[in-house]
Amino acid sequence: MPxxxxxxxxxxxxxxxxxxxxxxxxxxxxxxxxRFYRWAGPVPHAVTxxxxxxxxxxxxxVRERWGGASMPLVRRATGGGIVHHDGDLTFSLTFPWPTLSDPGxxxxxxxxxxxxxxxxLGVETALWSPGRTEGFRLQCFSGPEPKDLVSPAGVKALGGALRRLRGRGLYQGSLRPEVLGTGAELSRQAIVEGLSVSWKALFEPAEPSAAVSARAEELRRQRYESDRWNRRR
Amino acid sequence: MPEPAKCRYTKTHEWVYLDARSAVVGVTEHAQHEIGDVVFVDLPKAGRAVTQGEAVAVVESVKAAFDIYAPLSGTVEASNPALAADPAAVNRSATDQGWLYKLTSVDAAQLAALLTLAQYEEFLKTAA
Structure with a gap:
């Protein structure tokens, strides 16, 4: 039963x-x-x-890589490196993670x-398996890391980062459809299809509850828009 | 290094050791093994009042960040200054050099209610 x-x-x-x-x-x-993000504006131009x-x-x-372009820099709740959201398909997944276990x-x-x-959906990908690496990259898409999703040519297509809090997990992912020769909609279908089958999940469209929306608004104002959070180190 | 048998433990994989003046807190060997190679530790500042069960620290390994909870209520006396430059000490020496922070003004009853080493080891068998 899903x-x-x-x-x-x-x-x-x-x-x-x-x-x-x-x-x-x-x-x-x-x-x-x-949740698949819908970014405000025609293209997101944000860095997390x-x-x-x-x-x-x-x-x-960011200045070295993308010049002096003005864009918000926001610290995530998850680990990992810099992600320039400039046309990527960004999505997040929350899930039960009841027992402390290997994030890999x-x-x-x-x-x-x-x-x-x-x-x-007929699109070939692979999980990158180069063996052990040292540390992590400053920029997320500067190259694949272990278990990133890559194209047949080995170009990174999907990377993400995790957080575990009170027995639950958050994954924030960034996918580059152009690396796989697909569009955003087909990529979205692939993510939903893959999780539905692999995790035996039946996804039903829903909106966040009023309580979740109110909490999000509070977190936006108090944390994610604040220098205290974004420049904490 | 505190003797494991003299520490108390939580089901969220923290250890706590009551020394002469404060309660020393860290993550267990099991936790550091599961978390993986630690690349950063965000610790509470001295003077902060914490409540038992509150998320007070974050340990990050490559790709994932994990919240660490206060095993006891109390006031943070100090955090481990060595971890800023050497977060991998949590992996190498979770129960000694990789301690996270120290609490004062802790409640003895809360401490006594935490798991003993034998109880924690039993918990690991059932929770795994």
Missing amino acids: TRALLLETPALGAAAQMALDEAVLEGVEGLSL FGISQEYDAVLAA LVYKDIHLAAHLGFKA
Whole structure:
């Protein structure tokens, strides 16, 4: 019997509001939920970076890589590196993670589901398996890391980052459809299909509850738009 | 290094050791093994009042960040200053050099209610 899961429909939002909503969903939604971001504006042009990254290093890397373009820099609740959201398909997944366990296996499970979803739609991908690596990359898409989803040519297509809080997990993922020669809609279908089959989930469209939305608004104002959070180190 | 048998434990995989003046807190060997290679530790500042069960620290390994909970209510006396430069000490020495922070003004009854080593080891068998 498939598990009921929420496919959350949310409005177009900026980066701080997206991060806030993910954390509010992590705190306030039981079971499995999947949410594809809709970015405010024609293209997002925002940068998110990992919870432990140094702001000055992020800022320097962003300026070096993307020049002086003005765009919000928002610290995520998850680990990982810098992600420039400039046409990627960004999505988040919250799920039960009741027992402390190897995050590498959780990461692999999610990306394996995506791999199978793409395969079902006739798109070839693979999980990157170079063996052990040292540390993590400052920029998420500067190259694949273990268990990232890559194209047959080995180009990174999907990377993500995780957070575990009170027995629940949050995955925030960024997918580059153009690497796989697909569009955003087909990629979205692949993610939903893969998770539905691999995690035996029956996704039903839903909107966040009023309580989750209110909590997200609070987190946006108090945390994700604040220098205290974004420049905390 | 505190003797494991003299520590108390939580089901969220923290250990706590009551020394002469404060309660020293860290994550267990099991936790550091599951979390993986630690790349950063975000610790509470001295003077912060914490409540038992509150998420007070974050340990990040490659790709994932994990909340660490206060095993006891109390006031943070100090955090481990060495972890800023050497977060991997949590992996190498979870129950000694990789301690996270120290609490004062803790409640002895709360401490006594935590798991003993034998109870924690039994918990690991059933929770795994």
